[in-house]
Amino acid sequence: MIRMIVRLLQILIVVLLLSVIGSTFVVAQDQDQPTSLSNVHLWIYPEYDDPRLLVMLEGRIEDIEVPATIRFLVPSGAEMYSAGSMDDLGNYSGGPPKREPSTLSGWDEISYQLTTDTFRVEYYDPIILGSPDKTISYEFRWLYPISSLHVIVQEPKQSNNFEIIPQGILYTDIHGFTGHRYEYFDLDDEQSIVFGISYTKSNTLPSLYIEDDKSDNTILIITTVVGICLVLVVGLFWVIKTKPRNRAGRRRTVLSKANQRYILGERPTRKFCAQCGQSMEKSSRFCQYCGFKLS
Numbered sequence: 001m002i003r004m005i006v007r008l009l010q011i012l013i014v015v016l017l018l019s020v021i022g023s024t025f026v027v028a029q030d031q032d033q034p035t036s037l038s039n040v041h042l043w044i045y046p047e048y049d050d051p052r053l054l055v056m057l058e059g060r061i062e063d064i065e066v067p068a069t070i071r072f073l074v075p076s077g078a079e080m081y082s083a084g085s086m087d088d089l090g091n092y093s094g095g096p097p098k099r100e101p102s103t104l105s106g107w108d109e110i111s112y113q114l115t116t117d118t119f120r121v122e123y124y125d126p127i128i129l130g131s132p133d134k135t136i137s138y139e140f141r142w143l144y145p146i147s148s149l150h151v152i153v154q155e156p157k158q159s160n161n162f163e164i165i166p167q168g169i170l171y172t173d174i175h176g177f178t179g180h181r182y183e184y185f186d187l188d189d190e191q192s193i194v195f196g197i198s199y200t201k202s203n204t205l206p207s208l209y210i211e212d213d214k215s216d217n218t219i220l221i222i223t224t225v226v227g228i229c230l231v232l233v234v235g236l237f238w239v240i241k242t243k244p245r246n247r248a249g250r251r252r253t254v255l256s257k258a259n260q261r262y263i264l265g266e267r268p269t270r271k272f273c274a275q276c277g278q279s280m281e282k283s284s285r286f287c288q289y290c291g292f293k294l295s
Helices: 002-031 215-241 247-263
Strands: 036-046 053-062 068-075 079-086 098-101 107-114 118-125 133-141 146-154 160-165 169-172 178-187 192-200 270-272 279-281
Touching: 036 133, 036 192, 053 068, 053 133, 068 118, 079 107, 146 192
Parallel strands: 036 146
Antiparallel strands: 036 053, 053 118, 068 107, 079 118, 098 107, 133 192, 146 178, 160 192, 169 178, 270 279
């Protein structure tokens, strides 16, 4: 009986020690990770430099010193582009993250060591469906509470009928891209945000490889040049058409012909106006063309 009691006490002590060790390990593991994120920026760019959806995530960790482990959820079909740390000068450092399936269907979990308090994650998600009418259903999930989240959804170049749910604040950036801006605050670690996007785009090139449409400027320049040339031609024609005739020269020609007749012994049957050179009846006292009084 005494042996049984001692044995039970030994088992109880082992269980208590294992519980303490396990709790210590969990606490140490949790302390290695941030408790929350702040100033998080999420950029959602359809067909930006790739036919797929580009997603970029950046922000700061809170309540922990670096180096620290950080984790994110990414779609299972996404291709990781980068995952690392950024310093105050914007210099990026990092390597391929550890990636494994998560407990949530359709999602993987990535993790890596942060060397600064600012993280940066980028990946491409092949979820753009249809052509030329395209649809996107993008869901953003997180693993830590977020105090502030800023979201930008960018419209692709040469896209039409762009619609997004929920609606954001429409704006145009310095590069001429149209975007939709969103602000979220005090997000816990059990939420998600879904964006429903649709648009029409016939050009299969990503936005960065589509040159700005300069056809309107070209047409304007050509139209201007043609208009100037037409004005010059019409003006020149008008000048030539309305140029005053050399009446004095014409009068000298007519009078010289009359003098030739006198020289040849021909008696003129008509006389000529000394002002305009027109011929008329010999009995006329005034020129019927210019009104000049004839001698």
